[in-house]
Amino acid sequence: MFFLRQVLLCLMVVALLTGCSSIGSIGKFSTVVVDAGHGGIDRGARAYDGSYEKNYTLDVTKRLEKKLKARGYHVIMTRKGDYFVPLADRAATSNKQWGAIFVSIHFNDTRRRAAQGVETYYYASRSYPLAARIQQEIARYSTNRGVKRARFHVLRNNTKPAALVELGFLSNPQELRRIKSAGYRDKLAEAVARGISRSAR
Numbered sequence: 001m002f003f004l005r006q007v008l009l010c011l012m013v014v015a016l017l018t019g020c021s022s023i024g025s026i027g028k029f030s031t032v033v034v035d036a037g038h039g040g041i042d043r044g045a046r047a048y049d050g051s052y053e054k055n056y057t058l059d060v061t062k063r064l065e066k067k068l069k070a071r072g073y074h075v076i077m078t079r080k081g082d083y084f085v086p087l088a089d090r091a092a093t094s095n096k097q098w099g100a101i102f103v104s105i106h107f108n109d110t111r112r113r114a115a116q117g118v119e120t121y122y123y124a125s126r127s128y129p130l131a132a133r134i135q136q137e138i139a140r141y142s143t144n145r146g147v148k149r150a151r152f153h154v155l156r157n158n159t160k161p162a163a164l165v166e167l168g169f170l171s172n173p174q175e176l177r178r179i180k181s182a183g184y185r186d187k188l189a190e191a192v193a194r195g196i197s198r199s200a201r
């Protein structure tokens with residue numbers, strides 16, 4: 001019986017270890033380019049109550065900036081206020097930084113009001129561990145829609161590990177109610193920060 005228990009314990013440890021290592025790592029980095037989706041005339045998604053995605057993304061990136069700095073990272077923001085930044089400029093910001101990664105923050109919307117949850121996108125395979133670690137952390141707070149591959153401009157034109165995070169549906173009344181709470185947005189920012197730092201190991 002004792003032996004059997006030991007064998008089971010060993011199997012569990014092996015499963016745990018392989019589960020952890022299957023995501024992989026993006027390696028060491030010192031700079032995080034934080035990209036608040038949309039801005040200025042580009043308002044992004046229109047929420048169920050008429051508010052705009054561009055304001056939620058800016059709020060989360062400002063929180064994320066603080067949390068990453070507290071973890072010792074150098075942070076570059078692609079925008080710090082409500083103004084328009086072309087997509088090409090966003091990707092270029094991380095492309096010219098040595099030892100940088102790129103994380104873009106967005107919120108989702110769809111005509112199907114019931115749709116809810118969080119998802120993270122990547123394009124190049126080197127970016128997968130970054131996307132997977134972030135998704136792992138943010139999925140603690142909402143429905144896990146998984147890690148997906150997409151040819152979004154800021155991902156496709158990035159030469160650095162890059163991920164685009166969709167932190168919930170503004171078109172879903174229940175999810176919007178949570179997103180409108182500063183405490184919830186802070187939790188999301190903390191989860192993204194955790195995912196970013198975990199992707200390096």
Ligand SMILES: [Zn+2]
Pocket residue numbers: 037038044045053106107
């Ligand atoms: Zn967006």
